[in-house]
Amino acid sequence: MFSKRNFSLVLILTLVLSLSLSVAALAQDDQVTLRFSWWGSQSRHEKTLRVIEMFEEKYPNIKIQPEYTGWSGYWDKMNAQAAGDNLPDIIQHVRKFMSGYVQNEQLLDLSPYIEDGSIDTTNIDSSYLEMGKIYGKQMGLATGVNAPAGYYDKELFDAAGIDYPSADDTWQDRAEMFKKIHEELGILGASSPTAQQDGTGFFVWLRQHGASFYNEDGTALGYDDDQLFVDFMKYDLDLIKSGAVQNAMQRQESARAVEEDLVTNGKAATATNYWSNQLAAISTGAGKLLHPFLYPKAADQTQEGRFMKPAMLLTVSKNTEHPAEVMKFLNFWFNDVEAGKVIGTDRGVPTNTKVVSALKENANQYDKVVFDFVDQASKNSGTALPPQPPKDQEVIAAYEEAYWQVIYEMISPEEGAKQFREAANKILAD
CATH class of the missing domain: 3.40.190.10 (Periplasmic binding protein-like II)
Known part of the structure; x- marks a missing residue:
């Protein structure tokens, strides 16, 4: 016989099941x-x-x-x-x-x-x-x-009797450092003075001289004096002629992998165009701990140009x-x-x-x-870099084209400055 007690139990179980299903449905909805x-x-x-x-x-x-x-x-x-x-x-x-x-x-x-x-x-x-x-x-x-970083081999600096890179080094200090390493050890001071090709070194150089790569709204270049471009390229050309850094052809033929940079096999005492998070990779390639250093200062800088990103x-x-x-x-x-x-x-x-x-x-x-x-x-950093305009990659490509033509000595630094300005401003104005 179906008693009232059984009926109550069924009712309770039904309510519990209904409540469980409702909670499950609610959970599913959430x-x-x-x-x-x-x-x-x-x-x-x-x-x-x-x-x-x-x-x-x-x-x-x-x-x-x-x-x-x-x-x-x-x-x-x-x-x-x-x-x-x-x-x-x-x-x-x-x-x-x-x-x-x-x-x-x-x-x-x-x-x-x-x-x-x-x-x-x-x-x-x-x-x-x-x-x-x-x-x-x-x-x-x-x-x-991250911060732009160079890496150096302490053993090679000790062998050459040269002070380690310092945060207070100027661009000229670094040039003399690269040249002395080359004279003392017969190897390169670095593959290139800084990150030349992708413009990072030039960004720092411009900022140190009170200018910027882009204007505030990203519609044109942010510097008016092309002598800044000229001097930056002449700095590189002087080091190429001294034999302290790679020439244009050697740079284009160099391996791109960080683990294969010339500093990892003792053919250069420093690597200059990397980032702080790449220490493990470049040290692994060298088989020993390499040490990071900052970009140089400008002797006549009007503001701190180095940056973090x-x-x-x-x-x-x-x-x-x-x-x-x-x-x-x-x-x-x-x-x-x-x-x-x-x-x-x-x-x-x-x-x-x-x-x-x-x-x-x-x-x-x-x-x-x-x-x-x-x-x-x-x-030792200034303000963060301003946002790059949407056409940044096209402008960097124009910069790279002028850069390679200058260091191959196909055109003069002055001609390179003019070529880059015209190309960049045309890209940004379109």
Whole structure:
């Protein structure tokens, strides 16, 4: 017989089941998926996927859909998604490519989320926040910082009886250093005086002389005196003629891989055109610890021209449908110490001071040197570089064309300055 007691039990079980199904449905309704796109090596992929797992354990209602590749093809993919209005919620970016996305209103301004505490920046220095600002708005957050760096072999300097590179060296000091190494040891002082070909050395040179590569709105070059270009090229030509650095043909034939730079096999005492996060790679190639040094100062400089830059940035699509959940992920990424330990220095020296302190406790020999170098660089750096205009790569290509023609002595530095100015301003004005 079906008693009242059995009926009550069935009713209770029915209610419990109904409630469970409702909770499950509610949970399903609350489930959010965010797309996160980045480029990198297999090591970076593995570290990033582990941090995603940690985040999902803390926030089970938020799933991160990873979309990752190598550097090659990454920007073609991002540009295609931007054109199709289908950017991921979270995008790993580089500062030099951001201006076009900002001008097209495709990235979210993070300022309101910092102001309301959704993203805690208490332990991130304001100078590092500036690295994510484009046209005065906080369009991204730097994952870490790098500084332009040279690397030198202490054993070769000791053999030549020459002082190690110093942060107070001038451009002329470095020229004399390269020449003396060549005279004493019969090897190159460096492959090139600084990062000549891609313009990084020229950026520093211009800043030290009170100028800039671009004008404020990116519609023309930022310097009027072509003698600055001429003097920079003559500095290089003088060193080429002395035999202290590679000539044009040797530079074009040199291996591009950092592990195969001439400093790694004793054919040069320094390497001058790298970044602070490349210490491990170049030291591994050399089979011993190489030591980083800063770019030189200008003897007559009017301001500090050396700089630091974000290794990369995390940005947010303006069209994200889940900004609150995105901010939870960014807050976790930048502030969770355990997550920071997993990421390490793979995306530059972290900007969060607590994360850096934790990393220093168990740092390997390379990271210890990098931490100290970045500290030194921060004390000898000017403001962050302004955002490059969308046509930056075309302008750099024009600069490189003039550069190669000058050092091959096909044209004079004066002719190179005129050629570059005309080409660059035409590109920027179109």
